[in-house]
Amino acid sequence: MxxxxxxxxxxxxxxxxxxxxxxxxxxxxxxxxxxxxxxxxxxxxxxxxxxxxxxxxxxxxxxxxxxxxxxxxxxxxxxxxxxxxxxxxxxxxxxxxxxxxxxxxxxxxxxxxxxxxxxxxxxxxxxxxxxxxxxxxxxxxxxxxxxxxxxxxxxxxxxxxxxxxxxxNQSRTDHRNALIAHFAPHREELCQDCQLRLDQNPLRVLDCKKDKDHPAMATAPSILDYLxxxxxxxxxxxxxxxxxxxxxxxxxxxxxxxxxxxxxxxxxxxxxxxxxxxxxxxxxxxxxxxxxxxxxxxxxxxxxxxxxxxxxxxxxxxENINLPIDTSLDCYFIAMGEKAEQKAIELVYQMRKAGIQVDKDYQAKKFKAQFKAADRLKAKYVLVLGDNELAENIINVKNMENGEQESVEIDQVIPYIEQLLQRGQG
CATH class of the missing domain: 3.30.930.10 (Bira Bifunctional Protein; Domain 2)
Known part of the structure; x- marks a missing residue:
């Protein structure tokens, strides 16, 4: 691995x-x-x-x-x-x-x-x-x-x-000279990095993690005194x-x-x-x-x-702050039967083109297992289409929050879902 x-x-x-x-x-x-x-x-x-x-x-x-x-x-x-x-x-x-x-x-x-x-x-x-x-x-x-x-x-x-x-620049130059004069007597007590910094950029000595507790740090000249x-x-x-x-x-x-x-x-x-x-x-x-x-x-x-x-x-x-992230799914589509499955592929595609967040089963799960999948995905609505519903040109739409179910004509399901989602946002 x-x-x-x-x-x-x-x-x-x-x-x-x-x-x-x-x-x-x-x-x-x-x-x-x-x-x-x-x-x-x-x-x-x-x-x-x-x-x-x-x-x-x-x-x-x-x-x-x-x-x-x-x-x-x-x-x-x-x-x-x-x-x-x-x-x-x-x-x-x-x-x-x-x-x-x-x-x-x-x-x-x-x-x-x-x-x-x-x-x-x-x-x-x-x-x-x-x-x-x-x-x-x-x-x-x-x-x-x-x-x-x-x-x-x-x-x-x-x-x-x-x-x-x-x-x-002038304030920094004056402060730089003061820092060199202050730390020079302690050069050998500083870490190797700070010994180099003292020559190259003494201001960086103040930012050292290793020497932060050195007594000379507490008494170092302040830039505010040289502004x-x-x-x-x-x-x-x-x-x-x-x-x-x-x-x-x-x-x-x-x-x-x-x-x-x-x-x-x-x-x-x-x-x-x-x-x-x-x-x-x-x-x-x-x-x-x-x-x-x-x-x-x-x-x-x-x-x-x-x-x-x-x-x-x-x-x-x-600070125990939970971001307001909505991980729910708008719709989960359950299709049972060969012809219903073919129609589901078409409808899921059309729903996605309409901006509706939708998913479906791709593992040939049983009906009950698909409902469990919808629960795990926090689907707001489940759409159920079987071969019998297809013959009657309807889809059953179940509200997963309150359990209510409606039968909707297939060609009206997209505007129906859009209305439900808009109402939910309001």
Whole structure:
């Protein structure tokens, strides 16, 4: 027997309906915010992620699935969505469109080679949005509000929004120098990764999982103390807009996010649900004002977020939220007799063309067994056609909820069922 590769999973009927529901809810809410879908390749040139995500990140250094194609080109399965969306934005010159900012959303599988654990797979699915072309702090608040709204509309209540500012280039440079001076005396006490980060990107030291309890972490210089006037004003405006929308948040000076392209606003949404697990982050994002230029485009500010579908479903389970998924079947068709069976094939096809959800037996089950199958499928109505009914040009329609039964002329059964279903929805 060949099993699925480690870190991947099969989503089977009974589970896929949950995925379909949250996918449609995400798309529906994005449309409400006037974001439009973009679909990018599952693999890209490796250089895109080296330049876009950053050489010093764990993603690029340790987690990417990279391979050579037959033309000896280095390709990588996408580990995240932003770099690909920005690449598409630049390649197709979406910055030249009259309507700006360009507001995009995406949904699809991502790939990272890391230790699989609950809610963290090697192949995982992300929903994300990107707003490109505006440096207005109001759109930072809009993006954050959309992320929060997705969770709230799915019923989650144990949510915690954490925000921070990473400042502009000057603020980051000043903070970088302060971090180097602070951690340099402790260099040998830090993990090997952080010793490298201290030289390459000291901000990433604050995001280390191994050294998070080191005493120097608690006293590390805060980026908030190094924000220049412009960066401080920007962050205050973002907070003001969140206050006006009634969105509660906590400022965390150590929130830096895991990717190199972030600046100014950074945020994460976490689950406070009891029993959710040690890793509480559901989603995260932030502003990346230099990424478009790094990928060959014009100076264009941007902000976005990505959320994990796996962790979203975990949070729903932790809060005992059952999604309102209707798994019932409109109709189940029972045919008894050779001529009735032939007519059933025709009628089932015509019903499906009319948009009626219908199924029938394909295993030559007995009459009683077919009724049991209809029960298992939660059929609202069972249609019974035998050779005698066929001779009389009628079908017996049984309401499975109340047991009532009606005989309906064959050529009237489709409008009759449509009326019943419409009445049920009303």
């Amino acid at each position: 060949i099993n699925a590769p480690r870190g991947t999973q099969d989503l089977l009927p009974g589970v896929t309906e949950q995925w379909q529901y949250v996918e449609e809810k995400f798309k529906e809410l994005c449309r409400t915010y006037n974001y439009h879908e973009v679909r990018t390749p599952i693999f890209e040139h490796t250089e895109l992620f080296q330049r876009g995500v950053g050489d010093t990140t764990d993603i690029v250094q340790k987690e990417m699935y990279t391979f050579k194609d037959r033309g000896e080109r280095s390709l990588t399965l996408r580990p995240e969505g932003t770099a690909s969306v920005v690449r598409a934005f630049v390649q197709h010159k979406l910055f030249g469109q009259a309507s700006q900012p360009t507001k995009l959303y995406y949904a699809g599988p991502m790939f990272r080679y890391e230790r699989p654990q609950q809610g963290r797979m090697r192949q995982f699915v992300q929903f994300g949005v990107e707003a490109l072309g505006s440096a207005d702090p109001a759109i930072d608040a809009e993006v954050i509000s959309l992320a929060m709204y997705v969770y709230q509309q799915l019923g989650l209540r144990s949510l915690k929004l954490v925000i921070n500012s990473l400042g502009d 220049n006037e412009e960066s401080h004003s920007y962050f205050e405006q973002v907070k003001t807009y969140l206050d006006q929308m009634g969105i509660a948040y906590v400022v965390d000076k150590n929130l830096v996010r895991g990717l190199d392209y972030y600046n100014h606003t950074a945020f994460e949404i976490m689950s406070d649900a009891e029993g959710f697990g040690a890793i509480t982050t559901l989603s995260g994002g932030g502003r990346y004002n230099g990424l478009v230029e790094d990928l060959g485009g014009p100076e264009t500010p941007g902000i976005g977020f990505a959320l994990s579908v796996e962790r979203l479903l975990m949070a729903l389970e932790a």
